[in-house]
Amino acid sequence: MTTETQDLRRAMARAAEEIDQALDILLPTEEGPEARLYAAMRYAAVGGGKRLRGFLVLEGARQFGVSRHAALRVAGAIEMLHAYSLVHDDLPAMDDDDLRRGKPTVHKAFDEATAILAGDALQTQAFLVLAQEDTHPDPAVRAELVRCLAQASGARGMCGGQMLDMLAEEGGQQLDEAAIGRLQTLKTGKLIEFSAEAGAVLGKAAASQRHALLGYGRDLGAAFQIADDLLDATATAEETGKRTGKDAEAGKATLVSLLGLERARLQADRLVDQAKSHLDGFGERADLLRMLADFVIERRN
């Protein structure tokens, strides 16, 4: 492991810890007869996960001297949104998964109705946190954060991508490269893009800087997705901590199955270079973001 990778891993671990502390404060505490709902929300959102999206928010915000308090609230909101999507994706009617991050999924640990409700309430809580005055004194910033998160995660973002994914699996369709790209942009790309961009919104950065971070997030997200597919195709379950070879087994078209390992790897490399080039106007402060881009295609888990 290079020193750079060690620095990055340390920074990510520290950020994940801070984000967990923020989530502990931002989520309703377990009291009252409806505490089961709050417990399920916490079970889904607190602890575990790489917190890639939250880390992007924190590092983006750091470019503009945004207060850690504000950045952590936005990071927490985006991680809640991400957690809600996982809870609902895992439901029996969707991907029907029993395990997530090594523990039983919410509908297994609680029940299906509680999982549906907890996902719903996590989404709501994400928007609530963004809209609260404590997130930023300027209401224009708060309204813009809400607008961007809703855009990234709704019908023309994450939910739309999830629909595409379901339809492709159901119909057994072999998507072409363009269709796979669109699916992944919607399903995971837009939220990663916004995570990278959010710090610029918080910092009221110049449009050019906001645009640069958004471009970074877009290319990083695309590289991340190819890396995920490569891992699924090549890594062992011991390395990743989850079952591998799932895509091939499901006959699911990915960029890796379409392009082959070698060309997929080259494309991921190209995307990483492109992601970093968006940061050319940023100084040393953006080094962790640069390392992160290298890291996403090097990781084995």
Add this chain to the structure above:
Amino acid sequence: MTTETQDLRRAMARAAEEIDQALDILLPTEEGPEARLYAAMRYAAVGGGKRLRGFLVLEGARQFGVSRHAALRVAGAIEMLHAYSLVHDDLPAMDDDDLRRGKPTVHKAFDEATAILAGDALQTQAFLVLAQEDTHPDPAVRAELVRCLAQASGARGMCGGQMLDMLAEEGGQQLDEAAIGRLQTLKTGKLIEFSAEAGAVLGKAAASQRHALLGYGRDLGAAFQIADDLLDATATAEETGKRTGKDAEAGKATLVSLLGLERARLQADRLVDQAKSHLDGFGERADLLRMLADFVIERRN
């Protein structure tokens, strides 16, 4: 039917039509391979329903000369939020209902996964619409609308109430009057409250006026709930267009089962008077709101 009731019914029918037109514009159009999602969202949200919540927004907004365009966007957002809650409540893991407003529920007309996703995306779309500049030029108003809707519908509002309701049914608990009141306040009351209040937020009304509308909404919502329980206990299925006697059959405690028909009716009357008294500072413009309060306990469907 009194002339007043006729006036109110006409106004509500007109408002429902306008709200449907607004929803048609505010929801994504059916194009692209993910059109199934948009179709399910529209199926759930457009057409049908009394639009009580939307009507409250429009009438509240009218007190302060808010543009019809802005009021309709907020009315549409709240109706989307309400529609999402119905889609998820109807799911097999929740109330498992096959019919809603006389047509198959979303998971029957489409499938369960699509229904989960459509509900999710309707919630997101509600927040998106509120946060968009087109809703109000002042971002402070937009951020406040988002905050209030999230508060009313999240873990400490609608979702929390839904959890309470599920737990009560599951445990076969007989709730006392206070617990039933709390459940209903959370499950349906808070969103009706905000619907009445939203026009004051849009119109940047004085705190006292905003507070008056909120109080009106609170008492109206409580009266509405008792009226619903009374209908379930006394009306025929032909009158209501849905199965009646469900509460007694399910052994579900309501204010009606606890207090008896007569005392429940008296309490509803008292709430209606109280609701109207909040409007004492408003002129003739608030007459439809006054009529609505009388109407909720007179209706037979």
